[in-house]
Amino acid sequence: xxxxxxxxxxxxxxxxxxxxxxxxxxxxxxxxxxxxxxxxxxxxxxxxxxxxxxxxxxxxxxxxxxxxxxxxxxxxxxxxxxxxxxxxxxxxxxxxxxxxxxxxxxxxxxxxxxxxxxxxxxxxxxxxxxxxxxxxxxxxxxxxxxxxxxxxxxxxxxxxxxxxxxxxxxxxxxxxxxxxxxxxxxxxxxxxxxxxxxxxxxxxxxxxxxxxxxxxxxxxxxxxxxxx
Amino acid sequence: xxxxxxxxxxxxxxxxxxxxxxxxxxxxxxxxxxxxxxxxxxxxxxxxxxxxxxxxxxxxxxxxxxxxxxxxxxxxxxxxxxxxxxxxxxxxxxxxxxxxxxxxxxxxxxxxxxxxxxxxxxxxxxxxxxxxxxxxxxxxxxxxxxxxxxxxxxxxxxxxxxxxxxxxxxxxxxxxxxxxxxxxxxxxxxxxxxxxxxxxxxxxxxxxxxxxxxxxxxxxxxxxxxxxxxxxxxxxxxxxxxxxxxxxxxxxxxxxxxxxxxxxxxxxxxxxxxxxxxxxxxxxxxxxxxxxxxxxxxxxxxxxxxxxxxxxxxxxxxxxxxxxxxxxxxxxxxxxxxxxxxxxxxxxxxxxxxxxxxxxxxxxxxxxxxxxxxxxxxxxxxxxxxxxxxxxxxxxxxxxxxxxxxxxxxxxxxxxxxxxxxxxxxxxxxxxxxxxxxxxxxxxxxxxxxxxxxxxxxxxxxxxxxxxxxxxx
Numbered sequence: 065x066x067x068x069x070x071x072x073x074x075x076x077x078x079x080x081x082x083x084x085x086x087x088x089x090x091x092x093x094x095x096x097x098x099x100x101x102x103x104x105x106x107x108x109x110x111x112x113x114x115x116x117x118x119x120x121x122x123x124x125x126x127x128x129x130x131x132x133x134x135x136x137x138x139x140x141x142x143x144x145x146x147x148x149x150x151x152x153x154x155x156x157x158x159x160x161x162x163x164x165x166x167x168x169x170x171x172x173x174x175x176x177x178x179x180x181x182x183x184x185x186x187x188x189x190x191x192x193x194x195x196x197x198x199x200x201x202x203x204x205x206x207x208x209x210x211x212x213x214x215x216x217x218x219x220x221x222x223x224x225x226x227x228x229x230x231x232x233x234x235x236x237x238x239x240x241x242x243x244x245x246x247x248x249x250x251x252x253x254x255x256x257x258x259x260x261x262x263x264x265x266x267x268x269x270x271x272x273x274x275x276x277x278x279x280x281x282x283x284x285x286x287x288x289x290x291x292x
Numbered sequence: 293x294x295x296x297x298x299x300x301x302x303x304x305x306x307x308x309x310x311x312x313x314x315x316x317x318x319x320x321x322x323x324x325x326x327x328x329x330x331x332x333x334x335x336x337x338x339x340x341x342x343x344x345x346x347x348x349x350x351x352x353x354x355x356x357x358x359x360x361x362x363x364x365x366x367x368x369x370x371x372x373x374x375x376x377x378x379x380x381x382x383x384x385x386x387x388x389x390x391x392x393x394x395x396x397x398x399x400x401x402x403x404x405x406x407x408x409x410x411x412x413x414x415x416x417x418x419x420x421x422x423x424x425x426x427x428x429x430x431x432x433x434x435x436x437x438x439x440x441x442x443x444x445x446x447x448x449x450x451x452x453x454x455x456x457x458x459x460x461x462x463x464x465x466x467x468x469x470x471x472x473x474x475x476x477x478x479x480x481x482x483x484x485x486x487x488x489x490x491x492x493x494x495x496x497x498x499x500x501x502x503x504x505x506x507x508x509x510x511x512x513x514x515x516x517x518x519x520x521x522x523x524x525x526x527x528x529x530x531x532x533x534x535x536x537x538x539x540x541x542x543x544x545x546x547x548x549x550x551x552x553x554x555x556x557x558x559x560x561x562x563x564x565x566x567x568x569x570x571x572x573x574x575x576x577x578x579x580x581x582x583x584x585x586x587x588x589x590x591x592x593x594x595x596x597x598x599x600x601x602x603x604x605x606x607x608x609x610x611x612x613x614x615x616x617x618x619x620x621x622x623x624x625x626x627x628x629x630x631x632x633x634x635x636x637x638x639x640x641x642x643x644x645x646x647x648x649x650x651x652x653x654x655x656x657x658x659x660x661x662x663x664x665x666x667x668x669x670x671x672x673x674x675x676x677x678x679x680x681x682x683x684x685x686x687x688x689x690x691x692x693x694x695x696x697x698x699x700x701x702x703x704x705x706x707x708x709x710x711x712x713x714x715x716x717x718x719x720x721x722x723x724x725x726x727x728x729x730x731x732x733x734x735x736x737x738x739x740x741x742x743x744x745x746x747x748x749x750x751x752x753x754x755x756x757x758x759x760x761x762x763x764x765x
Contacts, residue, residue: 115760118661120661120759120760120763121759121760140666141665141666141667144660144663144664144665144666145663145665147661147662147663148662148663148664149663153658153661153662155658155763159654159655159658159763161299161655161658161659162306162655163299163302163303163305163306164299164302172662173662173663175295176663176664176668177663220662
């Protein structure tokens with residue numbers, strides 16, 4: 065089942081003297097429960113593409129359709145609401161809310177969505193156990209290691225059962241062991257939750273685990289390999 | 293809402309030191325503003341109470357033209373029934389009839405223009421109480437020589453005594469204050485000084501035809517108790533007023549200008565002198581309080597009793613426009629000082645806001661990215677700012693409240709020249725705080741407004757927040 069569709073998407077930055085074509089005529093489809101890595105050299109447009117898919121930025125032309133909704137047609141507040149309900153984010157620098165505990169960070173999106181308390185608690189514990197942090201639920205981010213924080217971020221991204229999760233270089237700040245653990249967890253959740261994961265990455269371990277690898281160069285898709 | 297409040301509260305303590313410093317600045321601003329204003333308003337209250345209750349009264353019945361032209365021509369009919377009726381009005385505590393005019397006073401070769409105040413001695417006790425101002429001790433050169441030659445006091449005290457030769461005193465306390473003796477010297481020598489300087493002084497009986505003369509004027513006219521003064525003035529509607537009056541007593545008025553030109557007599561004597569039988573120039577009224585409601589209620593009540601349409605009831609503010617202006621001017625200066633204080637504190641708060649925004653732009657970006665509406669984010673930031681204000685405000689008010697209560701019941705004693713001056717005038721030389729009133733509660737509004745103004749900046753920033761730029765910051 066198709067969850068995300070990009071049709072002739074372009075992103076041109078006009079700020080500098082020479083316009084930069086960061087994403088160039090990209091058309092892609094993503095199905096449910098895919099585990100996708102977007103790779104390419106620095107400046108190839110990976111992060112820009114993720115930002116466009118996540119509705120954090122708007123394309124200069126083309127359409128991004130998520131579950132039948134064209135993002136360009138949404139107003140600012142509708143877009144925020146749409147993101148909350150359909151997209152999970154995992155950032156390179158974790159970006160947990162520092163004043164909230166691991167549990168509170170994970171249930172934050174659910175509370176924004178006004179989930180009942182009981183369901184919130186159950187889902188939060190389920191996810192924190194799944195990422196191996198069932199014993200650190202009351203720890204604030206400052207008391208967790210980088211790897212642990214990123215695992216909380218993954219749990220947070222999955223909390224409200226989004227259509228897909230966007231992860232921008234999720235292992236970039238992690239040591240090898242933490243990165244391997246995180247990838248294992250994400251793959252397990254991808255299977256278990258049937259949620260699509262889309263990564264931008266330089267990390268060969270991520271690429272190795274991906275079921276589909278999209279390679280970008282100068283904003284263009286130069287390959288889109290699906291592995292069995 | 294509860295979650296927003298929780299996040300705001302925790303955000304506040306992310307940087308404890310900064311929150312403490314900002315709250316402390318609000319705390320000190322509120323504390324000093326409240327105390328400053330309380331002392332200022334308290335001193336106004338005391339000044340008004342001292343001056344108004346001892347002289348003009350909170351209300352005064354006058355001829356409509358008397359204030360602009362204080363002449364006995366603008367006197368009005370006064371009777372005991374009016375007196376009793378006014379005393380029966382709600383909130384009226386006491387009344388005092390008076391006749392005030394100007395005359396020439398003469399004795400021997402000396403003549404001087406003086407103020408004449410005619411009173412009801414019994415009723416005036418509740419107002420200016422001139423009996424309290426009768427001179428009880430006078431340090432003349434004869435008195436000084438007598439004390440010195442008797443060797444009743446040591447040399448250094450004699451030197452101090454010599455400094456006040458020519459002065460008169462209506463109280464032992466004032467004489468002690470001027471001599472500046474230690475308490476042991478007071479115990480040892482004051483009785484000798486008082487015995488030698490005591491003046492037998494009289495007061496006015498109810499229908500007395502004599503006068504009290506202020507001490508400096510008595511010195512000028514060279515009169516003392518038992519002597520006579522000739523008064524010459526203009527009576528009712530151009531009639532000439534002339535009379536010879538025995539000096540019953542010498543009074544010491546605290547203000548030098550008044551002490552050099554005041555003669556007091558009884559109302560019947562003045563009515564006869566000015567040919568205004570049955571009339572007075574003013575009826576002073578003291579009330580239970582000076583609130584606008586009390587004054588306007590009593591003013592209306594007394595107004596209804598006045599059958600003579602040429603008379604009006606004036607408030608102490610109408611009668612003392614200069615004093616009102618002085619208070620207003622001083623109050624404005626005080627408010628300007630407070631405004632400056634708050635202005636400085638505002639920038640302290642604003643500095644915190646700027647730092648907060650600089651530190652948390654990325655976090656704001658993340659929150660909006662993962663689905664928090666900007667309005668909710670604004671609400672959290674507004675809560676943070678309000679909590680920051682409340683911390684300082686609550687602290688400032690909590691600490692200032694007992695200080696206000698303490699100094700309300702135990703006023704600051706004024707010492708030095710200011711204290712002497714106040715005592716000379718017959719006022720309590722104290723500076724109390726004002727009881728809790730609008731000035732106290734206004735701090736809440738001022739701090740709240742300050743916080744809201746400081747909050748405009750982060751709210752604007754959030755409104756204009758671009759998620760991508762915020763995430764890159």
